[in-house]
Amino acid sequence: MADVTAPSSRAPARGLFTGxxxxxxxxxxFVLVPLAATFKAEAYVLGLVTRVMIFxxxxxxxxxxxGYGALASFGHAAFIGLGAYAVGILASHGISDAxxxxxxxxxxxxxFAFLTGIVCLRTKxxxxxxxxxxxxxxxYFTASSLAPYxxxxxxxxxxxxxxxxxxxxxxxxxxxxxxxxxxxxAYLLCRALVASRFGRVYRGARENALRMSTIGFEVYRFQLxxxxxxxxxxxxxxxxxxNATEFVSPAYMSWQRSGDLLIMVIFGGIGTLNxxxxxxxxxxxxxxxxxxxxxxxxxxxxxxxxxxxxxxRGGLIGVAQKLRGIFRG
Amino acid sequence: xxDAVLRIEGLTKNFGGLRVTEGVTLDVLPxxxxxxxxxxxxxxxxxxxxxxxLLAPDAGRIVxxxxxxxxxxxxxxxxxxxxxxxxxxSILPRFSVLENVALAxxxxxxxxxxxxxxxxxxxxxxxxxxxxxxxxxxxxxADLPAGELSHGEKRALxxxxxxxxxxxxxxxxxxxxxxxHDESERLIAVLRSLKGRFPMVLVEHDMTAVFALxxxxxxxxxxxxxxxxxxxxxxxxxxxxxxYLGEEME
Numbered sequence: 001m002a003d004v005t006a007p008s009s010r011a012p013a014r015g016l017f018t019g020x021x022x023x024x025x026x027x028x029x030f031v032l033v034p035l036a037a038t039f040k041a042e043a044y045v046l047g048l049v050t051r052v053m054i055f056x057x058x059x060x061x062x063x064x065x066x067g068y069g070a071l072a073s074f075g076h077a078a079f080i081g082l083g084a085y086a087v088g089i090l091a092s093h094g095i096s097d098a099x100x101x102x103x104x105x106x107x108x109x110x111x112f113a114f115l116t117g118i119v120c121l122r123t124k125x126x127x128x129x130x131x132x133x134x135x136x137x138x139x140y141f142t143a144s145s146l147a148p149y150x151x152x153x154x155x156x157x158x159x160x161x162x163x164x165x166x167x168x169x170x171x172x173x174x175x176x177x178x179x180x181x182x183x184x185x186a187y188l189l190c191r192a193l194v195a196s197r198f199g200r201v202y203r204g205a206r207e208n209a210l211r212m213s214t215i216g217f218e219v220y221r222f223q224l225x226x227x228x229x230x231x232x233x234x235x236x237x238x239x240x241x242x243n244a245t246e247f248v249s250p251a252y253m254s255w256q257r258s259g260d261l262l263i264m265v266i267f268g269g270i271g272t273l274n275x276x277x278x279x280x281x282x283x284x285x286x287x288x289x290x291x292x293x294x295x296x297x298x299x300x301x302x303x304x305x306x307x308x309x310x311x312x313r314g315g316l317i318g319v320a321q322k323l324r325g326i327f328r329g
Numbered sequence: 330x331x332d333a334v335l336r337i338e339g340l341t342k343n344f345g346g347l348r349v350t351e352g353v354t355l356d357v358l359p360x361x362x363x364x365x366x367x368x369x370x371x372x373x374x375x376x377x378x379x380x381x382x383l384l385a386p387d388a389g390r391i392v393x394x395x396x397x398x399x400x401x402x403x404x405x406x407x408x409x410x411x412x413x414x415x416x417x418x419s420i421l422p423r424f425s426v427l428e429n430v431a432l433a434x435x436x437x438x439x440x441x442x443x444x445x446x447x448x449x450x451x452x453x454x455x456x457x458x459x460x461x462x463x464x465x466x467x468x469x470x471a472d473l474p475a476g477e478l479s480h481g482e483k484r485a486l487x488x489x490x491x492x493x494x495x496x497x498x499x500x501x502x503x504x505x506x507x508x509x510h511d512e513s514e515r516l517i518a519v520l521r522s523l524k525g526r527f528p529m530v531l532v533e534h535d536m537t538a539v540f541a542l543x544x545x546x547x548x549x550x551x552x553x554x555x556x557x558x559x560x561x562x563x564x565x566x567x568x569x570x571x572x573y574l575g576e577e578m579e
């Protein structure tokens with residue numbers, strides 16, 4: 001995995017693309033979107049960008065694993081599905097308050113991450129990829145067989161979540177801002193985490209696990225904690241997705257979805273956090289744009305990804321950094 | 330003998346049909362530098378790996394600081410003050426030199442389950458790390474990525490990491506391996522400055538270094554201790570000369 005995860009092992013260093021300028025620009029853009037959207041196609045734009053932010057949360061979580069821990073999970077969509085099903089199943093029983101469904105979504109994700117992490121983290125490299133894929137597929141098929149909750153067809157969420165009885169999720173604009181705040185929170189959490197004492201040990205384990213254990217760190221425990229945190233962020237993403245789409249489907253946890261998340265992270269620039277958000281935006285907006293021309297939009301997107309993998313190892317962030325280097329001499 | 334820092338009793342390890350450690354018994358007294366020498370393939374690194382916990386012995390006992398650590402995981406032994414360096418440099422190449430050492434300090438000070446605050450800016454960790462770097466002569470190189478150090482400097486960094494662990498015992502597996510003449514002179518000087526302050530097990534091929542530094546020498550051949558004692562006695566031992574030193578000392 002060393003090649004894929006090459007750039008940026010030192011936590012957020014200084015400079016435009018790893019400092020504060022880029023995230024401030026990104027979040028400012030997210031704040032401004034609803035204002036711009038009042039002029040044209042408001043519901044469409046809000047819906048699309050809400051989706052971007054929701055997947056950006058999951059992509060951030062995955063970057064935490066892949067980019068900082070060399071833990072290439074191929075089953076991260078399972079957590080989105082778990083979070084979404086927590087909302088859907090509770091709602092089908094008439095419980096739709098976020099005070100219950102959000103902790104349920106986070107709790108189920110954390111538990112799944114903990115239990116599978118205990119097994120997955122005993123493996124490395126390709127085996128880790130395969131075993132996370134296997135657990136992801138287990139979650140997928142379990143959801144598909146939940147006949148009372150729609151099985152293969154999924155489950156319509158008839159009522160968006162309320163918060164302490166208040167219908168704060170009902171309005172699209174309010175939901176947009178809730179997603180924005182969640183993304184901001186997730187981003188700040190991840191950034192603090194990788195720079196912290198905990199994060200330094202976690203990053204060190206990816207660099208040289210043997211050295212870390214011989215100076216006295218039980219590497220496995222740190223990775224398990226990170227895995228649970230990343231799982232919970234995936235669950236948060238699923239909680240928001242169920243509210244945004246008012247629908248829950250096993251497709252949320254398919255391995256293709258996990259692959260999409262990996263593509264977002266790699267496309268944006270692995271191990272940068274900013275790249276995960278940019279990657280999610282570029283992936284979903286490109287999907288939206290290209291699928292306007294053809295339903296086989298991945299035929300066009302595929303080669304783009306190949307180009308990034310071949311010529312831009314650091315993803316879009318890496319390309320931007322190189323260009324900046326050239327212009328500054 | 331009860332106050333030995335490290336006591337190895339009847340340690341035995343097989344790799345398949347090959348017995349790589351055969352009933353090895355040795356101890357390290359407080360402040361003592363105990364060198365382990367022997368030809369390639371004698372089982373020196375295997376012995377160090379069992380003491381540090383990377384390999385589990387098939388038989389025998391390892392007692393460290395009065396505690397039986399034979400079945401204890403690597404990290405737990407390190408937490409108790411068992412520090413080691415590797416024959417093949419083992420550092421975090423993309424972390425700064427300072428962070429490599431600060432991590433070792435962090436392992437011993439306070440909790441590492443702290444999720445906020447920039448660890449790289451913690452003076453509480455950086456100050457002892459800088460002190461350890463200064464001891465091995467790397468004070469000027471602290472901010473470089475560790476991967477950009479010269480080979481000899483990386484060897485010194487390994488020592489600094491071990492020192493930053495506030496060790497009760499240093500296990501040094503060929504600290505001079507692959508270094509040039511000047512570099513090894515410098516490392517010998519560093520080891521001499523550490524001698525007496527920390528008990529050490531030194532595995533080394535450089536006989537000049539071993540005979541200059543060691544309080545006691547054990548000669549390991551085919552996994553067995555052939556002789557053990559003060560340098561002068563080992564040097565004069567006809568068995569040792571025949572089996573190993575003969576060619577080395579010429």
